[in-house]
Amino acid sequence: MAKLFVTVGSTEFSDLISCVTSHEFIIELKKLDFRYLTIQCGTLLPPNFGTVEHSQSLSITIYQHKETIHEDLKAADIVISHAGK
Numbered sequence: 001m002a003k004l005f006v007t008v009g010s011t012e013f014s015d016l017i018s019c020v021t022s023h024e025f026i027i028e029l030k031k032l033d034f035r036y037l038t039i040q041c042g043t044l045l046p047p048n049f050g051t052v053e054h055s056q057s058l059s060i061t062i063y064q065h066k067e068t069i070h071e072d073l074k075a076a077d078i079v080i081s082h083a084g085k
Contacts, residue, residue, distance in 0.1 A: 003036040004029065005076035007069060012044040013082045020080065021062075030058055038072050040065070 006020045019025055020039060029037060039062045073079060 001036070002032065002034040002077045003038070003075055004034055004078050004080065005038045005040075005069075005072045006080045007040040007072070008042040008082050009040075010065070011042050011082065013042070014044055016080070016082055017041050017044065026058065026060075034058060037061070038076070039063075040069055040072065 006016070008016060017039065020037070026037075035058060037058060037060045039060070041062055041064055043064065045062075045064065
């Protein structure tokens with residue numbers, strides 16, 4: 001039951017968010033047996049926010065900000081973040 005957490009902080013990394021919400025990426029996560037995808041998308045909601053594929057085999061949570069992401073970091077098996085432009 002692997003968990004992936006993607007975070008961009010307070011920035012707008014639309015390419016990263018678009019990638020991790022794409023149909024192709026979601027399919028690969030399922031193949032790798034990921035069950036949870038949590039995305040902290042910063043100030044920019046993903047362009048395909050309403051069309052992200054949801055299924056019983058992968059729970060997807062997307063949010064802009066919250067007071068702390070400590071619990072998301074702690075719960076994740078893998079964290080993807082930006083490294084600048």
